[in-house]
Amino acid sequence: MTGTAVDLIWLAPALALLGFVLNSALALWRPTAKAAVTVIGVGVLAGAFAVGVAVFSAFAGLGAEAPVVFRYWSWMPVPPLQIDAALHVDQLSAVMLLVVTGVGSLIHLFSVGYMKDDPAYARYFAYLNLFIFFMLVLVLGANFPVMFVGWEGVGLCSYLLIGFWFNEKVNADAGKKAFIVNRIGDFGFLVAMFIIFWATGSLDFQDVFARAPTLLATGGGGAVTAITLFLFLGCTGKSAQIPLYTWLPDAMQGPTPVSALIHAATMVTAGVYLVARCNVLFALAPISGAVVAGVGALTALFAATIALKQWDIKRVLAYSTISQLGYMFVGVGTGAMAAGVFHLVTHAFFKALLFLGSGSVIYAMHHAYHATHSHEDAQDMRNMGGLRRHMPWTAALMWIATLAIAGVPPLSGFFSKDEILAAAFARGTVQPAWFLFWGLGLATALLTAFYMTRLMLYTFHGPNRTGADAEAHLHEAPWVMTGPLLLLGVLSAVGGVINTPELWSGGAWLHHWLEPVTKAGAALLPEAHLSHAAEWTLVAIAVAVAVTGIAGAWRLLKPEALVSARAAPPERGFAKMLRNKWYVDEIYAFFIVQPLAWISREILWKRVDQRVLDGAGVNGAARGARALGWLASRMQTGQVGIYVTLFVVGVLAILWRVVGGGGATGGRCTPAGCPPASSRGR
Amino acid sequence: MLLGPALAISAVLFTLGVAGVLLRRNAIVIFMCVELMLNAVNLTFVALAQRVGVGGQVFVFFVMAVAAAEAAVGLAIILAVYRHKQTVNLNDINILKG
Numbered sequence A: 001m002t003g004t005a006v007d008l009i010w011l012a013p014a015l016a017l018l019g020f021v022l023n024s025a026l027a028l029w030r031p032t033a034k035a036a037v038t039v040i041g042v043g044v045l046a047g048a049f050a051v052g053v054a055v056f057s058a059f060a061g062l063g064a065e066a067p068v069v070f071r072y073w074s075w076m077p078v079p080p081l082q083i084d085a086a087l088h089v090d091q092l093s094a095v096m097l098l099v100v101t102g103v104g105s106l107i108h109l110f111s112v113g114y115m116k117d118d119p120a121y122a123r124y125f126a127y128l129n130l131f132i133f134f135m136l137v138l139v140l141g142a143n144f145p146v147m148f149v150g151w152e153g154v155g156l157c158s159y160l161l162i163g164f165w166f167n168e169k170v171n172a173d174a175g176k177k178a179f180i181v182n183r184i185g186d187f188g189f190l191v192a193m194f195i196i197f198w199a200t201g202s203l204d205f206q207d208v209f210a211r212a213p214t215l216l217a218t219g220g221g222g223a224v225t226a227i228t229l230f231l232f233l234g235c236t237g238k239s240a241q242i243p244l245y246t247w248l249p250d251a252m253q254g255p256t257p258v259s260a261l262i263h264a265a266t267m268v269t270a271g272v273y274l275v276a277r278c279n280v281l282f283a284l285a286p287i288s289g290a291v292v293a294g295v296g297a298l299t300a301l302f303a304a305t306i307a308l309k310q311w312d313i314k315r316v317l318a319y320s321t322i323s324q325l326g327y328m329f330v331g332v333g334t335g336a337m338a339a340g341v342f343h344l345v346t347h348a349f350f351k352a353l354l355f356l357g358s359g360s361v362i363y364a365m366h367h368a369y370h371a372t373h374s375h376e377d378a379q380d381m382r383n384m385g386g387l388r389r390h391m392p393w394t395a396a397l398m399w400i401a402t403l404a405i406a407g408v409p410p411l412s413g414f415f416s417k418d419e420i421l422a423a424a425f426a427r428g429t430v431q432p433a434w435f436l437f438w439g440l441g442l443a444t445a446l447l448t449a450f451y452m453t454r455l456m457l458y459t460f461h462g463p464n465r466t467g468a469d470a471e472a473h474l475h476e477a478p479w480v481m482t483g484p485l486l487l488l489g490v491l492s493a494v495g496g497v498i499n500t501p502e503l504w505s506g507g508a509w510l511h512h513w514l515e516p517v518t519k520a521g522a523a524l525l526p527e528a529h530l531s532h533a534a535e536w537t538l539v540a541i542a543v544a545v546a547v548t549g550i551a552g553a554w555r556l557l558k559p560e561a562l563v564s565a566r567a568a569p570p571e572r573g574f575a576k577m578l579r580n581k582w583y584v585d586e587i588y589a590f591f592i593v594q595p596l597a598w599i600s601r602e603i604l605w606k607r608v609d610q611r612v613l614d615g616a617g618v619n620g621a622a623r624g625a626r627a628l629g630w631l632a633s634r635m636q637t638g639q640v641g642i643y644v645t646l647f648v649v650g651v652l653a654i655l656w657r658v659v660g661g662g663g664a665t666g667g668r669c670t671p672a673g674c675p676p677a678s679s680r681g682r
Numbered sequence B: 001m002l003l004g005p006a007l008a009i010s011a012v013l014f015t016l017g018v019a020g021v022l023l024r025r026n027a028i029v030i031f032m033c034v035e036l037m038l039n040a041v042n043l044t045f046v047a048l049a050q051r052v053g054v055g056g057q058v059f060v061f062f063v064m065a066v067a068a069a070e071a072a073v074g075l076a077i078i079l080a081v082y083r084h085k086q087t088v089n090l091n092d093i094n095i096l097k098g
Helices: A003-030 A035-060 A091-115 A119-142 A143-160 A169-200 A205-217 A221-236 A247-253 A254-265 A267-277 A280-283 A286-307 A311-335 A338-372 A390-404 A410-432 A432-461 A479-499 A509-513 A515-522 A532-556 A575-580 A583-634 A640-659 B003-023 B029-050 B055-083
Strands: A068-078 A081-089
Touching: A003 A035, A003 A068, A003 A081, A003 A091, A003 A119, A035 A091, A035 A119, A068 A143, A068 A169, A081 A119, A081 A143, A081 A640, A091 A119, A091 A267, A091 A338, A091 A479, A091 A509, A119 A267, A119 A286, A143 A169, A143 A221, A143 A247, A143 A254, A143 A267, A143 B029, A169 A205, A169 A221, A169 A247, A205 A221, A205 A280, A221 A267, A221 A280, A221 A286, A221 A640, A247 A254, A247 A311, A254 A311, A254 A338, A267 A280, A267 A311, A267 A338, A267 A515, A280 A286, A280 A311, A280 A515, A286 A311, A286 A432, A286 A583, A311 A338, A311 A410, A311 A432, A338 A390, A338 A410, A338 A479, A338 A509, A338 A515, A390 A410, A390 A432, A390 A479, A390 A532, A410 A479, A410 A532, A410 A583, A432 A532, A479 A509, A509 A515, A575 A583, A640 B003, B003 B029, B029 B055
Parallel strands: none
Antiparallel strands: A068 A081
């Protein structure tokens, strides 16, 4: 207890949970009460954001170096394991708290417009509130198990919201895919927790991080590497990195605001948060750091290549998200935790804006097609074109976000991306492997600029391909949707101010703010400094790459030549390979899913279950009992003589035992009685 | 008081009874062998009563009473079986079996 507003931290998740409970009740009993749902759903989020701001400013006022921990009750007291239901506030949690509730509020507001005609409006907001609750538990939990509750909970909400329109099988399948793939990652998280407890005897963040350095000194280096690699396996699932990224593009089957909130701005960044939170552990395990950065860099490039050839506007953004998450992992894997978190924050702004913008576009397209009774795909960019004439606000705001993600100064994305690349390059001067990661990052930046410009060109520029009937119905979304876009546009544009580097005579506020969290890990990593001249060179290279990408897309792509989705010829060669996402889904299906299904069906089901369990186990037991009964019935011959013979033999055997022929000592019965049974036993 | 010979005779009688039950197939003979076993036991009771107490003699009367009742029921059953099957050979009386 600090006696300040920080004590109110419990209120933020509690409000979201309250929203979930109330909205669920409405969803069950008054699904038509949309006004009440709106007030509750958006209201609790606004309240949580207010709490977040109050907590943040109060915490900043405290100037605390150590986290403020609130232990509410003892959750699992199993000595020596002691797990409390505890929340904590530190610099990192506070930033995440603001991002989650802030961006979350805007997206809730947007959803009011986007989902207003949906019959399951109340259920939607119930899930969304529940997601915010779990996300807050994730970022505020003071130990690994509490964080894991949030980690699993956001996975659950993700599943529920991806399959929100579960009447269509493809949506339900996408939800299942997300859940199952995430479970693989969660297994890594669980194993990591086991090893952490085994190695350090605690699961509280503070204890673990305090004991971790000695853990390495006593020859536990293998343990810390294992811990961090397993944790990173969890991250690859939740944050959609190679090899577990395949669920995220499919997650686009959910409502677009969900894609913006869960699958772009908040949940998928949980892995980045986890690495930043455990920066001490990752700093102790140099191999894991390299793995994190390497996988991040590879994922960034890989996803960016796929994004080049997608036609579904949301899928482009999904691959873009995977790619940008890869950037964040390059940052945190390099040890530049502040840079990674900085990119997390700016990405939350501009990617939420891009998704919500695409939501506005889809909304407009959908309504236009609905009005003309057309059954064209409302998300296919080949059916769009020239939308800027109908939706000028959305077009302008999405251009801001596009320039931000491409890394054009002075927009937010430029600073965060540049900081990650600079950190990777600086680390390269000490460990040359990082030059490779830097190179991959730079290549990704080029592709990012290219595919984002492609998206904008095909969507908003060139001739209209919706068809003349539908074109008349295209119009800007209502203000409840455009308003949040506007705010996010401002944040995307100026978000860089929270961490403008010294190079640009900024204060690098976020960097200093996070220092109490990151300094323990940073102290363990090799020092790497770049001269100002080198930094300016890197900036110049990055800007040149971004401009090349944009200009290249502008010159090379011809929206005029595009035909609508229905008339489009199939791709050939390399383009087809990219269009089909490098066939990764097919490869997974062939090498993992199908063998697994085959083993399950042919061996586990038809052999083990049907033959062994049902056949030998269940029916076998019955058959055995019947056989024994048959054997025993053979003794019932009906011949009294045999019965009598057996009877006499039995009596003689008993007499043999009782009277003492059986070798017992002192078991002879006297007229006074027989000795107790125990002394007669053999 | 001749305890040894009395018990010896009793044992011989009992063994004869058991042997008869085991070896013979005529229900009447088996029945008589059972009676022989009962009386062998009675002889044991009486003989031992001199040494241990009067309880044995009392028990003999119980055995006699039970034997009488058993004779009545047993003979009636044998009679009924004979009416039914025209035989008292136990090898032929075997309907009740598994």
